Amino acid sequence: MRTFFSVILIFLCLSVSAQTTVSGTVVDNNNLPLPGANITVAGTTQGTVTDFDGNFSFVVDLQPPFNIQVSMVGYETQTARVTSNNQQLNVTLVEGTALDEIVVSASRTPERIFESPVTIERFGLREIRNTTAASFYGGLENLKGVDVNTNSLTFQSVNTRGFATFANTRFVQLVDGMDNAAPALNFVLGNLLGMTELDVHSVELLPGASSALYGANAFNGILFMTSKNPFDFPGISAYYKQGLTSQDAAGTNPFYDFGVRVAHRFSDKFAAKANFSYLKGTDWYAVSEEDVLNPGRDRSHPNYDGLNIYxxxxxxxxxxxxxxxxxxxxxxxxxxxxxxxxxxxxxxxxxxALTDYDAESIKMDAALHYRPFANDFEITYLGKVGLGSTIYQGANRYSIKNFFLQQHKLEVANNNFFLRAYLTDEDAGDSYDMxxxxxxxxxxxxxxxxxxxxxxxxxxxxxxxxxxxxxxxxxxxxxxxxxxxxxxxxxxxxxxxxxxSNPDLAAGSQFRDASQLRHADANYNFTHLTEDIAEIQVGGSFREYRLNSFGTIFTDFDGPITYAEYGIYTQIQKKLIDERLKLTGSMRYDKSELFEGNYSPRLSVAYTAGASRNHNIRASVQTGFRYPTTQDLFIGLDVGRAILVGSAEANLDRYVRTFPVSGVGAGVIGSENATISGRDAYENSFSLNSVQTGAPTASDVDIVKPEQVTAYEVGYRGRVRNVIVDVNAYYNRYQDFISNETVLVPLYGQVGDNSLSLLALQQGDFRAFQTYTNSPADVKSFGATIGLSTKIFGNYDLEGNYTYAEQDFDQSSAPDFRTAFNTPKHKVKMSFGNPSLYENFGFNVNYRWSDSYFWQSTFADGQVPSFSVVDAQVNYIFPEYKLMLKAGATNIGGRDYFTAYGTGLIGQQYFLSLTFNNL
Incomplete structure (x- = not known):
């Protein structure tokens, strides 16, 4: 027995002696604390992250000596030696280059931007802190290859590589893995209902087709916004911004924006967070009186139709x-x-006279994070609620009032897999068509x-x-x-x-909607089991739409319309030749209950060259596809200039309306009214172009089917002396390009069979319909971007990029078809700044120039003139109080400008912000 107790005592002594406490502080090369830096024991998973003061402390089941590694996105990883218990370490991280930053979205697995097989842009904590825009979301327009079209003060639409309106259904935005699009609209209302600034951990943007991994509609690009995990970022942080907006039409008006984030790590197993933000201001007035039917005519013309006159x-x-x-x-x-x-x-x-131009955004969310085994296995519930007022320009201009969107997500994940399900629910509130x-x-x-x-x-x-x-x-x-x-x-x-307050467009204008989207997806990365062979991932998704506009937008007058989609995919990645050559192959299969199945492959090859491995050359070919949107399929809406009728087979006979006819027409058909359906738009109509040219002929409009693109891309990333170079070029070829075609439906007669239909045209007894169809013509686009960044005069950051974009479409081959390319041929962006000009003082200046371009949309077509914009900010950090004071201005000294025909002109914005505990 004595021997037994002696053995136990020795064991306990050894156990106690094996416990080592490691503490320290992590700062940058300006001696500022770095919150959220990762601390891990080399060769193990044991570790922690720094708090808001850059401090860390944890217990390790090892005896010294051993090494710890300190890493953080945007900085070079450092190794420190632990030689004794309770040792206090002070680690300085040196700022790395953009090539060293870690991204996840390109391959659904962590990798350096330098090694990404496709073009990718990243906007992290450092960029958010230094942005010259009044919001982090506005700062995205300084990324190369990115277009940001401003619909209103609180509604900005991100796009890449052309073909977009504000109803940007070719671009996907994911917030913590959830599609942020409104279910009925099928597109994102900017960041009106997105993520609060304090909770943003990183933003990644993939230009071009991404359907192989992310499914339908990840067609022109995809934007990922990832929030801060409360395990890694506990504490309280807040900000307050106040300033002015200035516009020739609206004058000078105040705006303010404030937010708070509260996160707490209760134990190694449980953490939670909550966010709230509120923004209020005055929107950009839209006051153009240009005659859309005949530019140059004034209001005295008897048939005047003003752009912003309704x-x-x-x-x-x-x-x-x-x-x-x-x-x-x-x-x-x-x-x-x-x-x-x-x-x-x-x-x-x-x-x-038809709106108060109130711009308002309220965002709230809360999350519970549970790690039952105190390791990387995590169960998360996230609930998000957004309420906002803005202006939306679609087929008409809409005053969006008290628009409500909520999302609820349950996710189970670790480093190798995730399984998530979420619900998106919207309510149009008090919105109306102006x-x-x-x-x-x-x-x-x-x-x-x-x-x-x-x-x-x-x-x-x-x-x-x-x-x-x-x-x-x-x-x-x-x-x-x-x-x-x-x-x-x-x-x-x-x-x-x-x-x-009346949703019947025959007498009212209210926009009613209570649609929902249900989505589930999963991914498993087998790399930990197959790393000797290849990196292998598999995944899948399921989505169901429930359209419920009460017959005001869709043809759902007899109850909600539901339909579902699903997809499965796999990706294999292999490194060869001393890990210099990286081969990636992906394949996805998607099926909608309304369409045949679709395959989306992607192949890419990347090679790292140079003795220092500082040159990476890549090439890829991938296909993308997108399903017709909910509106393409089931809309049934009279917007004044035309009637929009979706072309799902089940929808063609759901839209039926009666219209009055002329006296001559009444004499012919024996009635003062005629009834037509949506089917007539597709099967009994004249092409608009033929009527305008005086030779009416039948239109040839087929019902819509999925659109496909084959995208070819080459690129280079590397370091040439002290200059970071990132270049890419692409060529896209579209098949069954989805767009709109306007046709004229006679209220009586059969097109091509008798003269009654021609009489209807002569008497004005016809209605214009906007159909949703696919172009029989070839549609192609191509372009390139080049980005250069370096440091000059010691510690000054200088960046510049140029984007070229062009479409190849023969309009004469399809006179009535509209591609809505809507992007300038040339764009130039530059940035100059220094986050540490003096101790705790920094600044940044951004310049953007855009070439003129022609804007096409269902609202109106017109020229967007070229414009130049200068934004700037200065900031001062009070380390002892964890405060940053920033003063900024946008469009400094510039003229009011616009990025889309028919919107309010963008003026100047001046702001002063104070941020606590988010340095």
């Missing part, structure tokens, strides 16, 4: 009105001949029939009195507008409230 889309042939008055016995026969055979539009309302608001406020006051009748009568009387046609038109409009509701009056506000 309600004037309602027009009719005034002589046809005279004929109806004759038939009704209100004017004598022959008087109608005094009216011109031309169209006249109703008087519209300016956009400034064009239909104007149209129906007019009609609430006076019907179209009465207004045009008064106009025609007054024109005839004025003409009989001998005035000129121009004067007769002016008198006629003044007469018809007598008593018109004026903005600012109680009568106008009452009509406005009635219209914007």
């Amino acid at each position: 309600g004037d889309e309602v027009s009719t042939n005034i002589r046809g009105v005279g004929e109806a008055l004759v038939n009704a016995g209100m004017i004598p026969d022959g008087a109608q001949n005094l009216l011109p055979n031309a169209s006249v539009s109703r008087t519209g309302y300016a956009e400034t 064009r239909f608001t104007a149209i129906n406020v007019n009609r609430d006051w006076k019907s179209d029939q009465v207004w045009f009748g008064q106009y025609a009568g007054a024109f005839i009387q004025s003409t009989l009195q001998g005035v000129s046609p121009e004067q007769a038109h002016a008198i006629a409009r003044q007469t018809a507008d007598t008593g018109r509701l004026e903005p600012g009056t109680a009568e106008f506000q009452e009509a406005f409230d009635r219209v914007t």
Whole structure:
């Protein structure tokens, strides 16, 4: 027994002696603490991360001596020697280059940017801290190859490699693995409902096709935003920003933005966090009065249709009105001949009378993280809620009010696998269509029939009195507008409230939606089992849409529309020739219940050259595809200038409407009304171009099917002396390119079979439909980017990049087809700064120049002039208080500009921010 206790005592002594406490501090080369640096014992998984003060402490089951490794994204890894228990280590990390930063998205596994098989951009904590934009999301537009189209102050749309509108369905945004798109819209509303700035850990952007790993719609690119884990980033942090926006049209207005993050590591097994942010300001006013039908005409023209004037889309042939008055016995026969055979539009309302331009964003989220075995196996619940108000430009301009989006995710993961499921639920709140608001406020006051009748009568009387046609038109409009509701009056506000609370577009403008998206995906990385053979991954996903707009957007008048998609994929990666050659092959299969299955392969090869391994050459070929969106398939919406009808086979007969016909048409068909369906748009319509050229012929519009792209890319990353070089070039070839084609549907007659359909065109008895189809023509695009970065004058950062983008499309081969390339041919961006100009003081300046380009969208087409923008910021850090004070300004000294035709012009933004505990 004595021997037994002696053995136990010796064992306990050895156990105690094997416990070593390691503590220390990690700072950068400016002696600033580095929170979130990883500390690991060399050759083991034991370790910790530094806190907000750069301090760390943990216990190791080893006896000294042994080594620890200290690493952090953007810095070179350092090794420190532990020689005694309770040793205090002070480690300085030297700033690395962009090539050393670790990314995950390119191959779904951690790797250096330098070794990535495809083009990738990264925007990390350092870049967020130094951005000159008023928000981290706005700072993305300084990345090479990236377009950021500004819809409004709080709604910016990120895109790469062309072919985008604000309804950017070719680009995917993932927030902690969740698709951030609104289910009914199928696109992301910028960061309006995304991630709070304090919780951003990293942002990665993959330009070009990524369907092989990420499925449908990862077509032109994909943006990944990853938040901070509370195990690694505990503590309380906060920020407050206040400033001004300045625009010629809106004047100077205040804005403010504040946020707080609270995270706590309760133990090695449980941690939690919560985030909140609130932004409020005044949006950019849209005040263009350019006539979209005939640029150059002013508001005095009888058929004026202003770009940001709404309600004037309602027009009719005034002589046809005279004929109806004759038939009704209100004017004598022959008087109608005094009216011109031309169209006249109703008087519209300016956009400034139809919205308050309030820009608001509220974001909240909370997460629970549980590590039952106190290792890398982690169970996470994440709930996100967003509420916002902004302006959205689609087929019309929409005032998005109290738009609500929530997401809930449950995820189980470790270093080798993840399994996640999430739900996205949206509510359109009090949103409304501004064009239909104007149209129906007019009609609430006076019907179209009465207004045009008064106009025609007054024109005839004025003409009989001998005035000129121009004067007769002016008198006629003044007469018809007598008593018109004026903005600012109680009568106008009452009509406005009635219209914007009514979802029936025949009399209202409310935008209703309560759609949902359910998604699950999984991935397993077998590399820890197959590392001697190759790195192997497999995964899959399942998605279900539930469309519920109550018949206001989709044809879901009889209940929600549901359909599902699923996909599976695998990737194999192998390094050869002393790990210089890296081969990657991926394959994905996707299937929608509405379409046949689709395969998406990707092959890439990368070679690291040079004695110092500082040159990497890569080439890849990959396919991408995207399913038609929910709107491409099931929309049924009259937007004024055209009726949008989705082309799912089940949708063609779901949209049915009755329209009034002219007196001549009524005599032909024996009725004052005609009924047509969505099927008529695809099977009984004229092509718009043929009617405009005077030779009406039948359209040839097929129902939409998935779009595919084959993308070829080559690139180089490397270091040439003290210059970092990153170059890539690509060529994309599209098959079954999805876009819109406008057709004219006669209200009676069969196109091509008899003269009734031609009579309908002559009498104005037709409706324009926007169809969703695929181009029979070849659509190609190509481009290149080059980025250079270096340090000059010792510690000053200098970066510059150039992007070239072009499409190859023969418009004459498909006159009615619109690609909406919507990107400048040339872009130049530059950055100059020093985060440590003096002790704790830094600055940064960004310059952007964009070539002019032509913008195409369902709202309007027009030229976007070239523009130059200068942004700058200066900052000062108070280390002892963990504070950073920043003063910044955007578009300094520049003119108001716009990135999309029809939006408000972007002015200047000035801000002062104070950030606590997020250095």
